[in-house]
Amino acid sequence: MNRLRVTPGPVLTLTAAWFATRALMLWLLLHSGARELGGGSVTREVWRLYFHWYGVLADGSFPVHDTLWQYPPGAGAVLLAPGLLPGLTYFQAFVLLSLAVDALTAAVLLRAGTRPGRSPLGAAVWTGGLPLLLHLPLARYDVQVTALAVLSLLACARSPRAGGVFGALGALVKVWPALVLLGTPRGRPTRTAWAWAAGTGAGCLALFAAFFTHPLSFLREQGGRGVQIESLGGTALNLARHAGWPGRSRYRYGAIEMVGPHVHAVATASLALTAVAFGLLVLWRVRARHWSAATPYDAALSAVLLFTVTSRVISPQYMIWLIGLAAVCLTSRHTSQRPVAALVLAACAVTTVAYPLYYHEVVHGTWAGCLLMLVRNGLLTAAAVLSLRRLWRAARPAAGAGGPAAGHRPGSERLADRALSVS
Template sequence: MEISSTRRFPVWLLVTWGVTRLALLLFVFKVWVFPGPDVTTDVSVIYHGWYETLRTGSFPHHDVTWQYPPAAALAILSPALLPFADYAHAFFDLVFLADLAVFCLLQYAGLRPGRSLRGAWMWTVGVALLGPTVYARYDVMVTAVAVAALLAGTRHPRVMGVLAGFGAMVKVWPVLLLAGALRSKAWIAAAVTAGGLAVAFALTMPGAFSFLTFQRDRGTEVESLGSLVFHVARRYGWEGEVRLNYGSVEFLGPYVDWVSGAALFLSVIAFGWLLLWRLRVRHMTPPAIADAAFVAVLVFTVTSRVISPQYMVWLVGLAAVCLCFRGSRMTVPAVLILAACLATVLEFPVYFGDVVASDPLGVTLLFVRNGLLVAATVTAARQLWLGTVTQPAPTVPPQASRTHESLAPS
């Protein structure tokens, strides 16, 4: 997938991106029909409904499906930038532009000396494998902010912090980009940005933080790792049910709280491991900063009570940034994520009916997808630990050391 010369224009990469994105647009504009349920209803019905409420200057705080930080309002309101198109079409156009921005950032980064175009290929292929669902959610917009933050992080920690703080106020998870940021500049910039936005929204729009209650009350979504317990249990007479609840299809009934609690416990364990890693880090390199962010988002995604298909966009974007660096240790996890993307588009939307019914095909696809995610998580965490904790820091050759001393200001 790599271009041998950084000076050669990556024609095939550009053509592949253009063809796959044209296909995604044809699907969301319903020129072509993608198998399974219509994935665009979230935009035309749910997002549009939120849009009408947000335009009045208030959050939809009485709607339990609104489960996002206050700056998510900016993504939902963004179609107003294209007043000549209806809401859904304007939204698809803006997501396409966000996709293009990510592609351009990764291509620019990949063409720099010592970098690789593997990241741009990862984004091109991974998003295409996920199908039209990607363009029918606002996660590409958030991922664009995250990709820009990580690419800036190696040289401009304050810029990384500002973008991570802004992204966290749009969809929380970008705060995990700071996992590998060892300079306080990035953390301070993120805190100031997020705090400023939080205060601004709290003072100007009612219901800015109602999402915290709705997130707390969520159950076990049918595509999550914990849901596999109930998919199997239904074959043996489990008396619960599957129902649309808090905006997603969830399991409700006996022992669901136990499994949700177990997922929360796993997230705490993941946080503990990340904290231990931070305390044990011996050296960090620019690739390791991106690797750490990827691992942090990966472990919290896998242990979540919800693993919606659009969550895969985050992982594809962060894996793509990792692969821009030749020294990244995330090649194998990135390949596993690509395989998980293919399994994801099959379980949703193509065979989602089988998933909801816990039919053998649907359960098998979930086992494959979630198994790949677990394998990617374990592999990525191990590689991060080996690269930053276990292996000794690279030694500086004496000649280079003398050169550095000679250049140092007196």
């Protein structure tokens, strides 16, 4: 039996890079009170808001009538987890767990990338991409939910059951990981993954309902969200202020949102665009004829990108999701998303300039703030369009492969994979 041979060079290099970059992120976290780093606004969410919710959850109830609680019940488990580490403050335990999950994600990506026909580039993107957001990833629980999405995608290839379970757990924490199951191969793998996801989700919801009160309280608050200033709609409205629009920004629902005339219309347009994006993804799924090993990864990145750019809210931590999914794509040498990953990393760098470095400019809608958001959202929009286009092209059978069913024959599949690796 052939054993997996791991070249020590990339492993040692990436391990050293992970420790160096995470040390830098921790240093920034310790100095987050500096005005240039947001004056403590990045870390405040953990020691004030998360810790407050921890107290409510520890009493056996989900936050109710709390406009800031907009998360599925699985988020409660993540926020309770720091309490399992004795001798540490809540903030210290939260950061330690975030680092541990970050390290686990890097290790899983590296292991996947060292298999035959794979690439360690995915682990490199995760290791080097996360620090582009400075210390923000350590002070949000999006690293944890992204790890579940990564595990779901990587597990699905060998065990659709495990992929479905991880996908459901991720969706229970922050909804969007349900999208990672969009690209599962047709037939039995899809039925198995989706069935196990549904069963896991139903079982976990039943457990939350048994041990906590108000597990679905987030639904009431989620519907009231408006247009965040960092979304595409918010950027358009901020620019409109320079043309005489009388609206302004205001802190609502845990974010800075735009208020004034026509904001509701912009929010409705965003929801309509999200529906269109979903329709395009369903159409791709119906018309796709060729699945390579990278197709589930590419479909997940494309879906989350489309839902991100059409959302009423594009918070900085959303970029963590995209880094993780781009990293999974790049573990495969047959991915169609390499240029998309480059655009995502560029958008991460611009996001950091906007928040926390120049967030004051963004909030007040100055020309500098508007330009930053135009560049960042332009990169994300270009990434989403390019991602869907390349996903659609990759789903076609290779020329001369012999028709729609040919993609399932071993010879034609190799031909299509070679064509994808060149494109």
